[in-house]
Amino acid sequence: MKNKTWLYWLFFLALFTAPFYLTEFRLSLLGKFLCFAIIAVGISLIWGYTGILSLGHGVYFGLGAYCMAMYLKLEDSRGHLPDFMEWSGVEKLPWFWKPFENPLFAIFSAIIIPVLLAAFLSYFTFKNRIKGVYFSLLSQAVVVVFVTLFIGKQEWTGGTNGLTNFSTVFGFSLSSPLTQIVIYLLTVLLLCFIFIFSRWLTRSRFGRVLIAIRDSENRVRFLGFNTTTYKVFVYSLSAAFAGLAGVMFVLQVGLISPAMMGIIPSIEMVLWVAVGGRNSLIGAIIGAIATNSAKSFFSENYPDIWLLFLGGLFISIVMFLPNGLAGLYESFVQRKGRRERRKNEAGSHVSRSVS
Amino acid sequence: MKVQKRKIFRTLSLFLCGTVLALSGCAASSAVDEVKEEKKESAEDSGETVKVGILHSLSGTMAISEVSLRDAELMAIEEINEAGGLLGKKIEPVIEDGASDWPTFAEKAKKLLQKDKVATIFGGWTSASRKAMLPVVEQNNGLLWYPVQYEGMESSPNIFYTGATTNQQIIPAVSWLLENRGKKFFLLGSDYVFPRTANKIIKAQLKAEGGELAGEEYTPLGHTDYSTIISKIKEVKPDVVFNTLNGDSNVAFFKQLKDSGITAKDLTVMSVSIAEEEIRGIGGDVLAGHLAVWNYFQTTDTPENKAFVEKYKKKYGEDRVTDDPIEAAYFAVHLWAEAVKKAGSFDVDKVKKAAGGIEYKAPGGTVKIDGETQHTWKIVRIGEIQPNGQFKELWNSGEAIKPDPYLKSYPWAKNLN
Numbered sequence: 001m002k003n004k005t006w007l008y009w010l011f012f013l014a015l016f017t018a019p020f021y022l023t024e025f026r027l028s029l030l031g032k033f034l035c036f037a038i039i040a041v042g043i044s045l046i047w048g049y050t051g052i053l054s055l056g057h058g059v060y061f062g063l064g065a066y067c068m069a070m071y072l073k074l075e076d077s078r079g080h081l082p083d084f085m086e087w088s089g090v091e092k093l094p095w096f097w098k099p100f101e102n103p104l105f106a107i108f109s110a111i112i113i114p115v116l117l118a119a120f121l122s123y124f125t126f127k128n129r130i131k132g133v134y135f136s137l138l139s140q141a142v143v144v145v146f147v148t149l150f151i152g153k154q155e156w157t158g159g160t161n162g163l164t165n166f167s168t169v170f171g172f173s174l175s176s177p178l179t180q181i182v183i184y185l186l187t188v189l190l191l192c193f194i195f196i197f198s199r200w201l202t203r204s205r206f207g208r209v210l211i212a213i214r215d216s217e218n219r220v221r222f223l224g225f226n227t228t229t230y231k232v233f234v235y236s237l238s239a240a241f242a243g244l245a246g247v248m249f250v251l252q253v254g255l256i257s258p259a260m261m262g263i264i265p266s267i268e269m270v271l272w273v274a275v276g277g278r279n280s281l282i283g284a285i286i287g288a289i290a291t292n293s294a295k296s297f298f299s300e301n302y303p304d305i306w307l308l309f310l311g312g313l314f315i316s317i318v319m320f321l322p323n324g325l326a327g328l329y330e331s332f333v334q335r336k337g338r339r340e341r342r343k344n345e346a347g348s349h350v351s352r353s354v355s
Numbered sequence: 356m357k358v359q360k361r362k363i364f365r366t367l368s369l370f371l372c373g374t375v376l377a378l379s380g381c382a383a384s385s386a387v388d389e390v391k392e393e394k395k396e397s398a399e400d401s402g403e404t405v406k407v408g409i410l411h412s413l414s415g416t417m418a419i420s421e422v423s424l425r426d427a428e429l430m431a432i433e434e435i436n437e438a439g440g441l442l443g444k445k446i447e448p449v450i451e452d453g454a455s456d457w458p459t460f461a462e463k464a465k466k467l468l469q470k471d472k473v474a475t476i477f478g479g480w481t482s483a484s485r486k487a488m489l490p491v492v493e494q495n496n497g498l499l500w501y502p503v504q505y506e507g508m509e510s511s512p513n514i515f516y517t518g519a520t521t522n523q524q525i526i527p528a529v530s531w532l533l534e535n536r537g538k539k540f541f542l543l544g545s546d547y548v549f550p551r552t553a554n555k556i557i558k559a560q561l562k563a564e565g566g567e568l569a570g571e572e573y574t575p576l577g578h579t580d581y582s583t584i585i586s587k588i589k590e591v592k593p594d595v596v597f598n599t600l601n602g603d604s605n606v607a608f609f610k611q612l613k614d615s616g617i618t619a620k621d622l623t624v625m626s627v628s629i630a631e632e633e634i635r636g637i638g639g640d641v642l643a644g645h646l647a648v649w650n651y652f653q654t655t656d657t658p659e660n661k662a663f664v665e666k667y668k669k670k671y672g673e674d675r676v677t678d679d680p681i682e683a684a685y686f687a688v689h690l691w692a693e694a695v696k697k698a699g700s701f702d703v704d705k706v707k708k709a710a711g712g713i714e715y716k717a718p719g720g721t722v723k724i725d726g727e728t729q730h731t732w733k734i735v736r737i738g739e740i741q742p743n744g745q746f747k748e749l750w751n752s753g754e755a756i757k758p759d760p761y762l763k764s765y766p767w768a769k770n771l772n
Contacts, residue, residue: 025469029462087508087771089555148575151546160547161486162457165493175494253458254490257483260458299459300466303452307414 008195008282015188019181031184031252033292034191038245040272040284041191041198042238047270048278049202050234051214052131056139057269059146060114060239062261064246066150066157067113069256070097071106072166072174083165088155097156103170110247111240118239119232126228126235131217143263150258162257169251180252187248191285194241198281210234275317276324283326290325404447405701407432407691408467410478410488415455416577416602421480423632424502424684425450426671428477431688441695449473457487464488468495474701475500475691477684482506482548489514498703500691502684504627504649506552507760513703515710516730517687517722518680519650520760525553527735528625528648529560529597531750536623537594539569543584543608544599546573553599553627555771556762563767569593574600579607585615588622598626605629606637609645619644630678631744639744649679650733651719652746660718676744677718686717690724690731723755730758 018030039061046052073082074097081093099105121142125135150157157163172179201207212220213227221227250256259265276287294313298306321328409428411421432446440446449471451463460479467473468491475498479485485501492499492513504519532540540561544550554571561568569591572584581604588596600608605626612624624645631653634642653664653676663685667677690713695701698709711726723732732755738746762768 023470025465028465032458032462083508087552087555089771151575152573154548154551158548159551160481161483164486165490175490253461255458255461255487257457257487259456259483296462299452299454299463303413303450306452 011282012188012192012195015191016185018188019184024177024180027184028180028252029293029296030289031180031187032249033289034184034187035245035249035252036269036272036292037285037288038187038191038194038248039242039269040276040288041194041281042241043269043273044276044278044281044284045198045202045210045241046235046238047273048280048284049207049214050210050231051217052231052235053136053270054139054235054238055136055263055266055270056141056143057238057242058261058263058266059143060118060242061246061249061265061269062146062150062256062258063114063117064110064243065250065256065260066163066246067100067106067110067243068247068250069163069166070100071103072169072250073163074101075103075169076165076167082158082163084158084161084163085155088159090155094156107247110243114239114243114246115236118236122232122235123228126231140263140266143261143266147258147262150261158257160258162255162259164255164257166250166254174251174254183248183251187252190244190248194244195281195285202281206230271314274324275314277326277328279323280326280330283324283329286325403444405441405444406447406449406471406473408464408471408473408476408478409448409450410453410460410463410467410476411480412455412484413450413452417453417455417480417484419636420632420680421453423671423675423678423681424477424480427667427677427681427685428688430667430670431685435688435692441692442699442701453478453484457481457483460484461487461491464491464497464499465495468492468497474498474695475703475706477502477687477691479503480680485514496703498691498706500687502687503680506549507762508552510728510730510760512707512729514729515687515690515724516728516758516760517683517690519733519735520730520758521553521556522759522762522765523650523733523735523756524627524648525556526560526762526765527752527756528627528737529557529566530564531737532595532597532623532625533561533564533566538565539567539591539593539595541569541588541591541593541596542571542599543596544573545576545578545601545604547576547601550599550601554597556768557597559767559771560765574604576601576604578604581608581611582615584608585611585617589615589617594623596622596624598624599628600626601628605633609637609641613641629740630680631676631746632678632681634740634744635676639740639742642740643742645740646737646749647740647746648735648737649746650735651679651682651717652736652738652748653677654738654745654748655719655736657718657720659716663718679719682718686715686722689715689717690722694724721755725758728758728760730760732757 019027022030039057043054043057046054081090125138130138151160166174168174202210209220209225209230213230217227272288272291273284275291276285277283295310298309302309317324323330409425411425412418413422413425429448432448435441436445449467451467453460453463464476467476476492477500479488479501480503482505488499489511493511497513499514500517501514502517504524507520540557542554542557544554550573558568570587570593572587626645626647629647630649664677668675693713693715694706694710697713698705700706710724712724714721714723720734725732734755735752736748737750738748741747762771
């Protein structure tokens, strides 16, 4: 396989220059999709590389988003109680809301809270060698617990309406196009870093252990590796990605509610990765962007029957492209390579240009 | 054989790849077109038509309720166009699907305002969808007409509320029940913002007006097992169950209530989210004798309503019914049109300024926009459900009641906000 790096650079360059060729509205959509792409990278790490199917990443995303939203809500209220607390009969700001007045604390906890939850959960399940379907079910149960909690505690979380209606971040107006472009560029930068880091990780010795765990965990264990540590680490890492994605999501969409951390969004996240190709990091990113673009495109043009189109696309991709869009590309490249090799072998001289 | 199979696979995957590429190409080119369009089109005043957005859930759990609102709004737009349009222009509806998903509502509202440059949006049902659209319409200085009764405590400068706020639905209902049915209330609701806020208000009102709270229960949206709650109701024997359940839960609750041998004669259930459309799903025989409070019933006796119901049924089918949110969505379009006429412009600020005090003869009686809160003055009606799925009106407020979303005129509501 030839060096594909220039393709990646081209891709990120296209994202970085998007503010020049997209309208304000399309840019905000793309920004939202990039947040989803960040989650997708995390899911590709645990599912594609390590073989852990988590159907509960909505929770980590939601926790990250709520942490940021709490700060934004407090900044919007300027010393008063947030509006939903007032009409829910709360008289004083609850103690755990207080530290979120500090944006750095909010961003820090948007990463650390999902990580702690993920580490706690995965340590006890993986240590007890719970895996496969059982782990997936467990992750769904966590989603249900959190959604119920967030809806029930309306006076602390805003209930089903969630947290919304923010005005400024770090003193900059969220509605100004310039702020939105800066936030968009930060999202691209974050995605870029996360992609490079994950790529480095998966190509390192650590990454090879992850793949080995996916293919035969018992054998890895017999070789003397403590697989629990590896799995807990990578699972927590993907939770951190989801939390960060939540931060960027709230900044761009201006809204977080329990519906966005529920079971359906959690499954959707896995779907993006399936469409893009779970064994490929760039595939996961493209999958998240392509799926969501298709969703927007179909629903704008055919508001009555767009779900049928989208469903058809999903079914056909899963049926005919089990390795997603990235898999299609790989097989294309491989076939081309094979054909070229055949051609070379047929020729009189033997070339040794296999890279 | 094998080669052939592989060939088929290859063609298929190439075809798929092609489709995906073509689609993303479409999306990209339409995005580029937008840039061009944006440069060409300066403001709303171009061309022969004026665009308005219609943003309801056409798919997902809320579609069953919201599709009829879209139908009512389209009918009103058609009426205005048939009568010669607005300021010499035909109204062109741009329909979007909110998909029962709140960020989608925000996204589509943004699209309608920024890309389509609509003069106004009619849309929403759930509070969560309204809360999602609120910052978008405020930041883009758009206009949103929201047609459903809700929990109050809000008045955005960019939203007009044509549904009832709490003092036009819940509070009069509680007063009427205290007078006519008894003092002991049992509160039952789905677990989300509207029931929780409504019940907070009801509890304060009961305290102030001498009622008694027998119990308060919440179930998750979509919950279907009410046996525990019904046995609780049997145990505490309330005079009234005040029901703020939403959607399918109502079917389960009322069926199980009937199966347990409790009829409307033993216990009054007052509902605030069951209208003709919902009765159709639950069955009139199960609900017969129970009460609901609204601002409009299909049976409301006005000449405007007779024409409205006839026209709606003729257009969308004899088996369709009209109800309160449908009516509110319908007259919202007409109120907006009146405001535009008065302002002589589609400009949001001018329309807002002109809107205060505008009246319209709606099917449910004359409605008036309250300039200060941007809510509407409405008549309150309590009706008893008949076995045929229609309401028999037991009481109405006579004249339209002034909207008071923050309950400023109720001394007992002081601690609520």
